[in-house]
Amino acid sequence: MxxxxxxxxxxxxxxxxxxxxxxxxxxxxxxxxxxxxxxxxxxxxxxxxxxxxxxxxxxxxxxxxxxxxxxxxxxxxxxxxxxxxxxxxxxxxxxxxxxxxxxxxxxxxxxxxxxxxxxxxxxxxxxxxxxxxxxxxxxxxxxxxxxxxxxxxxxxxxxxxxxxxxxxxVEKEIQYFSQLVKNPARPFGAIVGGAKVSDKIGVIKSLLELADNIFVGGAMAYTFLKYQGFTVGTSLVEDDQLNVVEEILAVAKKKQVKIFLPLDHVVAAEFNGAPVACDGQNIADGFMGLDIGPKTAELYIHELNRCKTILWNGPMGVFENPSFAEGTFSIARALGAAEGIVVVGGGDSVAAVNQAGVANMIDHISTGGGASLEFIEFGSLPGIDILG
Known part of the structure; x- marks a missing residue:
């Protein structure tokens, strides 16, 4: 220490x-x-x-x-x-x-x-x-x-x-992240969002060792859904990460970590297009997923309310656009009201809890996006270790 x-x-x-x-x-x-x-x-x-x-x-x-x-x-x-x-x-x-x-x-x-x-x-x-x-x-x-x-x-x-x-x-950050990686109160739920699976491979693999439940949102969810055989329209997908998704799901099954994926979506014909509700997991041709739908938000919030420790890194959709912000903001509001210990890291998630007006209700908001992910992945950081 x-x-x-x-x-x-x-x-x-x-x-x-x-x-x-x-x-x-x-x-x-x-x-x-x-x-x-x-x-x-x-x-x-x-x-x-x-x-x-x-x-x-x-x-x-x-x-x-x-x-x-x-x-x-x-x-x-x-x-x-x-x-x-x-x-x-x-x-x-x-x-x-x-x-x-x-x-x-x-x-x-x-x-x-x-x-x-x-x-x-x-x-x-x-x-x-x-x-x-x-x-x-x-x-x-x-x-x-x-x-x-x-x-x-x-x-x-x-x-x-x-x-x-x-x-x-730095002491406060060490205290919260050490607890996450060493001794979290359980169940431990991790919400992982953002655009790319490839950006979060390391942290997802570490979370498979640490968490009980992982909730996937953002564009990375469409790579998971495509692997599972659902149609994803023109949603952002990393085809070169489908084998990684296969590995993640196999490890999760073995370790009995439950991975939650969107049940419904908010979609549009183009990035800044008019929002359209998509009631199921399949997305029609010509449409791209840009936010989680209300059924998904309800499921995620229900399960998160049972968690004693929650980590959030990455938005549920393109929340900079009000048409595709409700999924992210509903999660933010739920975390503000959650009884468990809530840690939020990563610039977009921090922005979301601020914009949702619940920042003062979150136990710990990390000042380091990349640093917080690497702490979870490696259990510490060079700049902390060198302090002796």
Missing amino acids: AKSIKDLNLKGKRVFIRVDFNVPVKGGVVKDDTRIVEAMKTINYAKGQGAKVILASHLGRPKGEKNPDYSLAPVAQYVSEKFFPVLFVSDCIGETVADAVAEMKDGEVALLENLRFYKGEEKNDPEFVKALAANADVYINDAFGTCHRKHASTYGMAELIADKAAGFL
Whole structure:
């Protein structure tokens, strides 16, 4: 188990906190501050302990080049206006940083420029790691969404710095996902949606070892239904994954894991076409499935209400379009009212519980889509393991 930030003496120390401030910025304005708010507990704790707090993050994909479109300056300004003064440092390594940190007083906060302005960040380049670590006495990882990456700021630094720990956000993620993979209250139901079976093979195979019930939605359901001999019209299907579906269903049968597939659908002649109710599992030629139907939602919700642990990753349909959103939102509302422990991971599912207005009723909403899936698949993550 990783050490906690509470286990370390921070007073007067240069405390490097890897945060996830990869937030949507348009026209120099922060559009969604969820990730910033999530990091505040750790930042405020370090401030209160008298640390010199050095925040570092990536933003977008600048591909190792300095690009003003991906600058963290607007984020520093946002934090300064909404929370507390933050010094923005126009680089993340070198003399500019060293000089700025040398001037800092205990309890002050600085935000470094985008880590991915250097190729060394994603390559975990030893020289870049050394340059980052030169301005830190203590290393804290509070960016769960990047813990599955062996990058300089999420892995390399933790190899170099002896005083290291998880921030409160990463601790909370570890607590919930460890419980899911080690000791879930049963029955354990997993809802898996999204477009492609191929994106979720690893996690589905892991869930076959962990869950009692798996509820399939989204376009990936049509690959399962096609394998079972149903007609799927022009729905998105991965023909090259039919053998994988065969394997998944065989393992599920052997392990007595029940896999639920849609009983009915909402379909359309084209992607943004008029919605048509499809009462059975077969979809007629010329139509594509774009959401689960009401019978499916009713069945899934009935079975989920019997579960003591529920994981949700991936929408039930194209919920960005109101015509095909009801399946996803009905599941979201049911999870908000569920009595079991509910964990939601993955950007689309998180967006759905927010839009359905039930986010504050969910036990845990993960800040890392890919990271949460890899935690379920592998039982831990490199950025957490390296914290010792």
